[in-house]
Amino acid sequence: MFRELHRSTHSPARIGELVTPHGVVRTPTFVAVATRASVKGVEPAALAGLGLELLIANTYHLHMRPGEDVVASLGGLHGFSGWRGPTMTDSGGFQVFSLGAGKEHGVGKVAPIFPGESDATPAALAGRDGPPLVRLSEAGAWFRSVVDGSEHTFTPESVITIERKLGADIILPLDECTSPLHDYGYTRAAMERTHRWARRALEAFQLLADDPTFPNPGQELYGIVQGGAYEDLRRESTDVIGEMDFAGFAIGGSLGRSKDDMWRVLDWTIPSLPQDKPRHLLGIGEIEDIFAAVSRGVDTFDCAAPTRMARNGSVFLRDAPRHRIHLRNAAFRLDDRPIDPGCDCPTCAQHSRAYLQHLCRSGELSYYRLATLHNLRFMARLMDEIREAIAADRLETLAKEWGFHLT
Amino acid sequence: MFRELHRSTHSPARIGELVTPHGVVRTPTFVAVATRASVKGVEPAALAGLGLELLIANTYHLHMRPGEDVVASLGGLHGFSGWRGPTMTDSGGFQVFSLGAGKEHGVGKVAPIFPGESDATPAALAGRDGPPLVRLSEAGAWFRSVVDGSEHTFTPESVITIERKLGADIILPLDECTSPLHDYGYTRAAMERTHRWARRALEAFQLLADDPTFPNPGQELYGIVQGGAYEDLRRESTDVIGEMDFAGFAIGGSLGRSKDDMWRVLDWTIPSLPQDKPRHLLGIGEIEDIFAAVSRGVDTFDCAAPTRMARNGSVFLRDAPRHRIHLRNAAFRLDDRPIDPGCDCPTCAQHSRAYLQHLCRSGELSYYRLATLHNLRFMARLMDEIREAIAADRLETLAKEWGFHLT
Helix, strand or coil, X not given: CEEEEEECCCCCCEEEEEEECCEEEEECEEEEECCCCCECCECHHXXXXXXXXXXXXXXXXXXXXXXXXXXXXXXXXXXXHCCCCCEEEECCHHHHHHHHHHHHHCCCCCCCCCCCCCCCCHHHHCCCXXXXXXXXCCCCEEEECCXXXXXXXXXXXXXXXXXXXXXXXXXXXXXXXXXXXXXXXXHHXXXXXXXXXXXXXXXXXXXXXXXXXXXXXXXXXXXXXXCCCCHHHHHHHHHHHHHCCCCEEEEXXXXXXXXXXXXXXXXXXXXXXXXXXXXXXXXXXXXXXXXXXXXXXXXXXXXXHHHHHHHHCEEECCCCXXXXXXXXXXXHCCCCCCCCCCCCCHHHHXXXXXXXXXXXXXXXXXXXXXXXXXXXXXXXXXHHHHHHHHHCCCHHHHHHHCCCCCC | CEEXXXXXXXXXXXXXXXXXXXXXXXXXXXXXXXXXXXXXXXXXXXXXXXXXCCEEEEHHXXXXXXXXXXXXXXXXXXXXXXXXXXXXXXXXXXXXXXXHHHHHHCCCCCCCCCCCCCCCCHHHHCCCCCCCCEEEXXXXXXXXXXXXXXXXXXXXXXXXXXHHHHCCCEECCCCCCCCCCCCHHHHHHHHHHHHHHHHHHHHHHHHCCCCCCCCCCCCEEEEEECCCCCHHHHXXXXXXXXXXXXXXXXXXXXXXXXXXXXXXXXXXXXXXXXXXXXXXXXXXXXXXXXXXXXXXXXXXXXXCHHHHHHHHCEEECCCCHHHEEECCCHHHCCCCCCCCCCCCCHHHHHCCHHHHHHHXXXXXXXXXXXXXHHHHHHHHXXXXXXXXXXXXXXXXXXXXXXXXXXX
16 A cells, blocks of 8 residues: 655655555665565665665566475565565566576577567577577466476466465566567567456456465555557556556566666656556666656666675765775775765674775675675665655755756 | 683583683684684674684685785774684695695695605595695795785795784694695604794794784784694694793694594693693584593684585584584475574574575575574584583583583
8 A cells, every 4th residue: 555645846756655564665765676585695684774675576586496385384475584574576577588588598688589479680589599498378478497497387367376375565467578679569469468467467366365375465466567668558558557456556678778768668657657556667776767767756666786786896885986886996905994984884884895895805705795785775875865855845956966967 | 811710520621711802712612714804604793692702714815815914904803804802813824735735636635745745645646737836845835826826935934924914812823734644754744844833933923022013912822733643743743832932732734534533633732731721623623523622621623614514504403413404405395493493593583494495595695694693603502511511510411412422
């Protein structure tokens, strides 16, 4: 359930509260990625202390290991992981497509391409050989595990059952994630199928509503808007999905090839979504993107970048170029300052850049946690600032202080 | 400085206090291994809460990266790592030999073998090709880095300077670690050279005593007893090293080929060492070994096994066979109990075996920390029990309760 508390006088930016069976989330908020029911490098008990309020785990990965029945028998994601706060699950659609065909075909985040099923550009087909790892049909997605070769089928209905067993507070339906390489025709067909899948998912969800045999009967289901970077498709998808009885809406799929494309997609979708429902932006979270998305009315967004960057040696520092420093840089070899002298995270309270550089260069396991704690705390503090700025109708000013110009 | 507080009426087992510039260590104690100034997987701030009182870092590794000058300029190991408690440094002799020749020759923990310098069995020479990575002479050890090919020389004097800069509370001199494959003649020659190196190290140490330009002027230097598994050599080494003005004594090198060999080495050495000085056993720490060593008067011992086992999935549980369970075992797939319901570590307070199995199988970084915390806390609690048992003159009874018969 979502409550809007204040809307900016200058933009669709707003602050609100997402009320879930496991607590209230203040929005806008950054959603930390816990793909396998664990934020990489950080134990669940440390997360709340960082100011994080919402995690997103992944249905595909948890289905593959340990399996939703294991998670359900341990009390759902909350009982299983020990994280007692609000949680989402991504439907796994993106993984079926990108981990399957994307990996096989060497096309990164590009959606699956099969003979007769795709009209992607030839570039996207380069490098493919052997049988496909994923096949799509009206029924759903068939795929072969890259881990052990086992075969799996995801249907809109089966994914809802899996997510009911996982027990996150907010769940997402199976969708097809198209790529910027897909042309209009393919993107339209995929979108229309995603709409039909959305309707089936919603029916399956309602059928299992309030079933006490699942660990978290109070779950809510969001719809996902698709349509790639095509204006009429995004507008159509917004209308179709927006009319269905979802508790909130996610914006998924390809957002084009540039940040400007991304903002346009938000401009085509958010204004037409039900204003009383929360909006989630899938997989986006650079600092600049956050300001742009929030100013367009995005309430929540998840992104693996802050944690992945930390593991690679990039840690956030507001006053540095691009708001980050790279700990491997020789300049920090003897630097006895914390990453950010103004930061209140456990890492900055205890450790110097020089020590962190040493741990990072040595590949010490303790490094990953320490750097991740800092970057996550940075995101939580950034969101505190953003919420305060919206409340004071000064988001544009804050963005400028951070070096961004909101358009 | 060491204070014996109570000696068992049945054995040389004793409890005492090691007084260092960074605090008091209750002995006997388990020394956690922090090779690169970090216990693998656990940030320094979490260690004291586990009841750990003494860490051992490694001179060789820290010399190679980040270099002792970096550590010194950050305030020595204490300032550098943020661990404020008592600390030791191993001299790096073992690493020069085993990481150099051992790796090159594929002989594991076997000491270096060079034409004209060794009479090891032919088996130990198998697989060697190319130039040696280590050469030994009366002056010291020359070696080539396996990381970047750079050349380094360790002399007894240079190692003391490095350790002065690292600033641990207890430091060890350069020694040569022989292997069970070395024969009597080689072992004797290596021992005699180690004795000459010990005298040079002591002189270098005294020359730099109380020099306030080093981060920890109150350091103490231990001597290392060598001599392999040969009784007369061990007795001779004990006499020679024991007469030098060291603050304590470590028992190093080959301890033979069986646990019985190991106990014999302790029986040949400890009774003849100065009774008012502390004794450290290098690199030993299986539970059975701990009881046997403590009952023979060992005060401190370091071992990487508890942390390495944790990372591999083996976690301690007193009532299990061999006092451990393997978290990857399918039996724990749905097990909602903590590793040890009687354990007070943060991991057992928060997480089930099922969740830990999932993290372990998934290779999640958070797994390593959680499992390591448990195993380290287990060691700290074991040492609490052992100290209490010695105080009550019932160490033999405690050993029996753990399934061991002290001989």
